[in-house]
Amino acid sequence: MRTIYILWLxxxxxxxxxxxxxxxxxxxxxxxxxxxxxxxxxxxxxxGAGNYIxxxxxxxxxxxxxxxxxxxxxxxxxxxxxxxxxxxxxAPVSRFEILLGKTLGGATxxxxxxxxxxxxxxxxxxRPVSLMMLPLAFLFLVIxxxxxxxxxxxxxxxxxxxxGFPLIxxxxxxxxxxxxxxxFPVQGLPxxxxxxxxxxxxxxxxxxxxxALSGTSAFSPVLSLSVLLVVMVGIILIGMYQFSKIEL
Amino acid sequence: xxxxxxxxxxxxxxxxxxxxxxxxxxxxxxxxxxxxAFLGPNGAGKTTTIKMLTxxxxxxxxxxxxxxxxxxxxxxxTRKSFGIVFQDPxxxxxxxxxxxxxxxxxxxGLPKEVYTERIEKLLSLVELKDRRDSYVKTFSGGMKRRLxxxxxxxxxxxxxxxxxxxxxxxxxxxxxxxxxxxxxxKEEHVTIFFTTHHMEEVQRMAQKIAIIDHGKIIAHGTxxxxxxxxxxxxxxxxxxxxxxxxxxxxxxNFSKSTLRGFSKM
Numbered sequence: 001m002r003t004i005y006i007l008w009l010x011x012x013x014x015x016x017x018x019x020x021x022x023x024x025x026x027x028x029x030x031x032x033x034x035x036x037x038x039x040x041x042x043x044x045x046x047x048g049a050g051n052y053i054x055x056x057x058x059x060x061x062x063x064x065x066x067x068x069x070x071x072x073x074x075x076x077x078x079x080x081x082x083x084x085x086x087x088x089x090x091a092p093v094s095r096f097e098i099l100l101g102k103t104l105g106g107a108t109x110x111x112x113x114x115x116x117x118x119x120x121x122x123x124x125x126x127r128p129v130s131l132m133m134l135p136l137a138f139l140f141l142v143i144x145x146x147x148x149x150x151x152x153x154x155x156x157x158x159x160x161x162x163x164g165f166p167l168i169x170x171x172x173x174x175x176x177x178x179x180x181x182x183x184f185p186v187q188g189l190p191x192x193x194x195x196x197x198x199x200x201x202x203x204x205x206x207x208x209x210x211x212a213l214s215g216t217s218a219f220s221p222v223l224s225l226s227v228l229l230v231v232m233v234g235i236i237l238i239g240m241y242q243f244s245k246i247e248l
Numbered sequence: 249x250x251x252x253x254x255x256x257x258x259x260x261x262x263x264x265x266x267x268x269x270x271x272x273x274x275x276x277x278x279x280x281x282x283x284x285a286f287l288g289p290n291g292a293g294k295t296t297t298i299k300m301l302t303x304x305x306x307x308x309x310x311x312x313x314x315x316x317x318x319x320x321x322x323x324x325x326t327r328k329s330f331g332i333v334f335q336d337p338x339x340x341x342x343x344x345x346x347x348x349x350x351x352x353x354x355x356x357g358l359p360k361e362v363y364t365e366r367i368e369k370l371l372s373l374v375e376l377k378d379r380r381d382s383y384v385k386t387f388s389g390g391m392k393r394r395l396x397x398x399x400x401x402x403x404x405x406x407x408x409x410x411x412x413x414x415x416x417x418x419x420x421x422x423x424x425x426x427x428x429x430x431x432x433x434k435e436e437h438v439t440i441f442f443t444t445h446h447m448e449e450v451q452r453m454a455q456k457i458a459i460i461d462h463g464k465i466i467a468h469g470t471x472x473x474x475x476x477x478x479x480x481x482x483x484x485x486x487x488x489x490x491x492x493x494x495x496x497x498x499x500x501n502f503s504k505s506t507l508r509g510f511s512k513m
Binding site for chain 2: 014090091
């Protein structure tokens with residue numbers, strides 16, 4: 001337990017000390033909210049789909065959580081290059097504990113960023129349907145954070161340097177985000193897109209958050225929660241396997 | 249039963265990377281309380297051997313016993329028995345000196361009362377007490393080295409591995425460091441296993457020497473035995489005579505991958 005705690009605490013300290021990147025990470029969601037939220041809201045309203053800010057805010061919060069959690073997971077590549085991972089691996093602790101500490105640390109950082117973005121959405125006019133539902137929204141947010149932090153760690157376990165980083169952005173993060181239902185409703189889509197959004201775990205995370213925050217959803221929240229939990233456990237297991245294979 | 253006297257026992261240790269045999273059927277032993285120098289040209293297999301002795305790398309064949317524990321079968325017990333100062337830096341630059349040590353202490357399961365006291369003591373020993381709360385990124389190479397040595401000792405290991413610990417250090421720091429290691433060995437009876445390219449450090453410190461080249465041990469014994477074997481007066485001459493004059497390419501995963509990473513940025 002202390003192992004997991006100290007690894008978690010390290011992630012958090014590193015996060016808090018990098019204030020510039022903390023603030024920088026809030027820039028993108030803000031731009032998305034203004035450009036898409038305000039830019040597309042007249043069309044969205046004319047199509048009879050309601051208030052676009054109400055629709056897109058949960059998607060933007062999820063985007064922040066997705067980006068931050070995968071990025072912090074991938075930070076393990078730096079630990080490899082700067083030798084710190086060796087220090088952790090020669091210590092008398094199991095790699096599973098190390099993986100869990102790193103994942104939870106990254107997830108906490110992502111959840112904090114997500115919460116900050118939630119506050120920003122309030123500033124630009126987003127209104128949650130019910131305060132009672134906020135804990136449920138937060139639950140979805142935390143699960144997304146843990147899931148993608150574990151994914152980032154599992155991917156980083158296979159990489160030795162930052163060369164693969166553009167690949168991660170273009171072939172993991174971008175598709176997960178744009179093909180999720182963060183920006184558009186997942187009902188009535190062309191067949192291929194419909195299929196892709198339904199196998200994308202982030203769709204369920206966003207839909208769950210949208211259910212809790214905006215009161216609309218495409219799937220039942222129980223289904224979303226179940227899909228997310230199953231995928232989360234699966235990714236942690238894959239991460240465990242990848243981690244056990246790391247040789248320094 | 250002289251086995252009991254051996255704190256490290258390496259039997260037929262082999263490690264292959266694809267077709268490359270980095271360490272080839274190596275056997276040797278280190279006695280409890282000994283200062284053991286493990287020498288060899290760049291790329292000879294020193295670091296690969298140390299990685300196998302310290303549970304970071306699985307051997308392809310062979311066995312290692314450290315403080316009576318089979319390293320591959322019982323890595324956790326093995327890890328409690330040794331401390332290590334790596335060839336490449338391994339500190340977290342974004343944390344303070346104290347936080348780096350605290351992180352280590354908690355991973356090794358030391359209770360708070362124990363580690364707070366030990367950290368203060370070790371920090372004054374390596375003359376970093378006044379920099380306790382500075383970020384490691386503000387440290388010079390020598391200060392980082394000293395901090396890593398302090399960290400390697402924090403959990404009171406029985407064996408301390410030092411992989412080229414004096415690389416890039418000025419003579420003052422090198423001297424201070426070896427004096428400290430000397431005292432540690434004399435007073436606390438910590439077994440020292442080190443690699444270096446400075447032969448005068450070996451002559452000054454080592455009771456036993458092994459020379460590895462192309463993955464094989466080519467000489468093993470006391471300083472006098474090595475000199476006799478090579479038929480030279482001086483260890484440096486003996487080293488060159490035994491390993492040849494040709495210059496080796498350094499094969500370090502760290503430098504290569506880091507350079508690749510940097511060239512991308």
